[in-house]
Amino acid sequence: MALKVELKPHERIIIGKVVIRNDDQRTRLFIEGEAPILREKDILNPASADTPAKSIYLAVQLMYLSQDLSPHYEAYFELVRQFLEAAPSALATVAEINNRILSGDLYKALKAAKSLIEYEQELIAHATRGDRLRQGGPNDPIPQGA
Structure with missing residues (x-):
């Protein structure tokens, strides 16, 4: 089962060793597999x-x-x-x-x-x-x- 993550505009998330920054719109990601994940509020x-x-x-x-x-x-x-x-x-x-x-x-x-x-x-x-x-x-x- 995939992890569903919704990002606010310009919000960041770390997945593994990669920082992902959202664009101007709200975005929904479905993450499959094992990797450490941290939302911006927890970083x-x-x-x-x-x-x-x-x-x-x-x-x-x-x-x-x-x-x-x-x-x-x-x-x-x-x-x-x-x-x-x-x-x-x-x-x-x-x-x-x-x-x-x-x-x-x-x-x-x-x-x-x-x-x-x-x-x-x-x-x-x-x-x-x-x-x-x-x-x-x-x-x-x-x-x-x-």
Whole structure:
């Protein structure tokens, strides 16, 4: 059974090692066979990997697209080690990513890495809220010095 993919005008998709860019019209593709496929919304480039979780996602993405773990394995595990030192509460998600990689299900590892990015954003938002509360702004319901 073929995979049906609809592309918006000018949307990109990676199929294997090839980037395909759509023209001015919506397009429907039917992809037959096995190849790594990523839609533009799921593609992360090195310049936009600006957080630790995004760097982990990028490493998994490179594994997925190349279908070869070895060039990315060492960097991936170093990034994971550093991430877990800073956020040990992410262990379950990181374990899921690792298990997916080790079982060869790199697409699902990529999906789990995307959830790690969301978790990281929650941690950052929580820390930012905490900083604002500790600063004791004028609209802060917690009295200064409390």
